[in-house]
Amino acid sequence: MNNNMKGILATLVVASIGYFLYRKIIVPKSKKVQLIIDKGYYTSGEKNLMSFDDNFINAWYEASKNDAPQFTINNVNYLTKGGRVAK
Structure with a gap:
């Protein structure tokens, strides 16, 4: 096998x-x-959700995938259902 083939x-x-x-x-x-x-x-709606910050979507996605009730980003807890700040 020559060098070209290896490449x-x-x-x-x-x-x-x-x-x-x-x-x-x-x-x-x-x-x-x-x-x-x-x-x-x-x-x-999808269009509105697509406008959210990528890091927020990533954290929300992981929580949704695992059916977790809450997710945390920047030391703030959010509810997976609705994406609102958890009280």
């Missing part, structure tokens, strides 16, 4: 791993928002 093979392996990580580990914001809505944790 092509290495590129294919790296590209395959990158694609796997993209498809399985990295979840797009739109899919996170859709899960929150599908589970009934937010009812005011």
Whole structure:
């Protein structure tokens, strides 16, 4: 196997791993928002929810995925149902 073939093979392996990580580990914001809505944790529409901060959506998504009653971001507790500040 010559150097060109080794380079092509290495590129294919790296590209395959990158694609796997993209498809399985990295979840797009739109899919996170859709899960929150599908589970009934937010009812005011996808467009409105998409305007929320990415870190807030990430924390809310993890809580929704695990059916946790609350999630914390920046030392503030929020209810998973509705996304309001927990009292």
